Amino acid sequence: xxxxxxxRCLKKGFLETRKAHLTFNLGSSExxxxxxxxxxxxxRKNAVRCCDGCWEGGxxxxxxxxxxxxxxxxxxxxxxxxxxxxxxxxxxxxxxxNSGRIVKFGSRPALLIRVxxxxxxxxxxxxxxxxxxVQFQESTRQIWCACHNGYYDLNGKVVSGPPPRPLxxxxxxxxxxxxxxxxxxx
Amino acid sequence: xxxxxxxxxxxxxxxxxxxxxxxxxxxxxTVPLHSATPWYxxxxxxxxxxxxxxxxxxxxxxxxxxxxSEAYESVQFIVTRVQFxxxxxxxxxxxxxxxxxxxxxxxxxxxxxxSYRKSRELTWLSGVVLLGLALAFGFSGYLLPWNTVSxxxxxxxxxxxxxxxxxxxxxxxxxxxxxxxxxxxxxRFFGFHVAVLPGLATLFLLLHLxxxxxxxxxxxxxxxxxxRRRGTAIPQMPFFPNFFLRELMAWYAALGVLGSLAAIxxxxxxxxxxxxxxxxxxxRPECYQ
Numbered sequence: 001x002x003x004x005x006x007x008r009c010l011k012k013g014f015l016e017t018r019k020a021h022l023t024f025n026l027g028s029s030e031x032x033x034x035x036x037x038x039x040x041x042x043x044r045k046n047a048v049r050c051c052d053g054c055w056e057g058g059x060x061x062x063x064x065x066x067x068x069x070x071x072x073x074x075x076x077x078x079x080x081x082x083x084x085x086x087x088x089x090x091x092x093x094x095x096x097x098n099s100g101r102i103v104k105f106g107s108r109p110a111l112l113i114r115v116x117x118x119x120x121x122x123x124x125x126x127x128x129x130x131x132x133x134v135q136f137q138e139s140t141r142q143i144w145c146a147c148h149n150g151y152y153d154l155n156g157k158v159v160s161g162p163p164p165r166p167l168x169x170x171x172x173x174x175x176x177x178x179x180x181x182x183x184x185x186x
Numbered sequence: 187x188x189x190x191x192x193x194x195x196x197x198x199x200x201x202x203x204x205x206x207x208x209x210x211x212x213x214x215x216t217v218p219l220h221s222a223t224p225w226y227x228x229x230x231x232x233x234x235x236x237x238x239x240x241x242x243x244x245x246x247x248x249x250x251x252x253x254x255s256e257a258y259e260s261v262q263f264i265v266t267r268v269q270f271x272x273x274x275x276x277x278x279x280x281x282x283x284x285x286x287x288x289x290x291x292x293x294x295x296x297x298x299x300x301s302y303r304k305s306r307e308l309t310w311l312s313g314v315v316l317l318g319l320a321l322a323f324g325f326s327g328y329l330l331p332w333n334t335v336s337x338x339x340x341x342x343x344x345x346x347x348x349x350x351x352x353x354x355x356x357x358x359x360x361x362x363x364x365x366x367x368x369x370x371x372x373x374r375f376f377g378f379h380v381a382v383l384p385g386l387a388t389l390f391l392l393l394h395l396x397x398x399x400x401x402x403x404x405x406x407x408x409x410x411x412x413x414r415r416r417g418t419a420i421p422q423m424p425f426f427p428n429f430f431l432r433e434l435m436a437w438y439a440a441l442g443v444l445g446s447l448a449a450i451x452x453x454x455x456x457x458x459x460x461x462x463x464x465x466x467x468x469x470r471p472e473c474y475q
Binding site: 059062065066069070072073074075076077079 | 245248269442445
């Protein structure tokens with residue numbers, strides 16, 4: 001918009017100068033000379049109009065050549081994220097029965113729950129409502145999101161509160177003493 | 187005549203903002219016309235480059251991280267991964283240098299045309315403060331990429347400050363945010379560069395421009411003398427649109443020079459600063475050329 005405004009100002013100034021020039025030329029001529037001048041002026045007018053267009057286009061393009069990179073710069077580059085399908089979440093001994101803990105699953109949190117001696121569950125730790133990180137509530141044996149009081153049961157299904165969908169479930173396997181969480185495919 | 191042409195929207199804004207007063211002011215503003223008039227453009231060019239610094243600086247802020255462990259990497263990310271990041275950083279660096287150049291040309295033109303004379307002393311002094319602020323911008327900004335040369339330049343620079351009598355040691359400590367240049371210095375220089383200095387510069391810039399409006403533009407004594415002898419008034423050029431459009435062309439030319447320099451000679455990043463490494467042989471700011 002500023003560029004257009006500047007262009008208008010520039011053009012106005014230029015046109016005024018040109019008008020004054022024409023008046024001066026015509027004023028000092030007579031008869032045939034005037035006719036010739038008018039013809040010449042006509043040519044000049046066309047040339048000037050063409051020149052005007054080129055100039056305007058060039059000016060706008062050159063200003064835009066600085067605006068375009070600035071806009072592109074603001075767009076954050078896509079960083080290819082290594083997709084995580086399997087993580088080691090620690091040793092079996094680190095978890096008491098009826099307890100849960102947030103573990104790292106790639107760049108995102110996952111909630112690992114030891115339901116009892118032999119039963120394990122793992123879910124995405126991100127609440128399906130508005131992206132907060134959930135936690136395991138030992139007293140209710142449910143998964144709770146503190147942000148808007150959403151509850152999920154131990155199957156990841158919504159019990160109450162605003163979450164619209166169940167939590168994404170991961171598979172848990174025990175390899176010796178090690179707990180392994182895997183993204184379920186299909 | 188003017189009010190007849192005004193649209194309903196124009197009237198609405200006029201009633202609330204008093205645009206007519208501004209219009210009247212601009213209509214009466216003139217610039218003296220003589221052989222030294224071209225020197226008057228350099229103040230405007232400095233201002234234009236300052237505005238570009240603010241704009242490109244804000245852009246760089248979108249990605250820059252002011253900690254020793256991330257600063258260099260974030261600049262590296264800007265110049266290698268962000269679209270046109272190399273160009274934005276190059277423009278910021280080149281524009282900084284050209285701004286100092288334009289500010290010095292502006293200052294010397296004021297000295298040689300003797301525009302600092304009576305009634306304009308405060309304009310001169312506020313200009314000196316602005317030049318000091320511009321240099322402080324340069325000194326604080328130089329450290330931010332956290333590369334070898336900027337690290338050692340800051341060590342040297344703050345050590346030079348320490349050699350001042352009386353205030354030297356406390357000043358160096360204040361600048362470094364501790365005994366030596368480190369993470370605390372980087373955080374502090376970042377704060378100076380993006381908050382303290384811009385605030386101060388805006389204040390002094392408003393004062394400087396306000397004073398220029400108040401006193402008008404000075405003519406050199408020899409021009410004044412010549413016209414006094416001849417009994418004529420110094421010819422004037424209307425500020426708007428005549429001078430303004432010429433100034434705009436000067437800005438456009440400056441943008442062309444800046445864009446060419448930034449594209450042809452992109453600013454280098456060099457190696458990451460290592461506080462436990464010796465200063466490498468041949469270390470000097472020319473590393474950036």
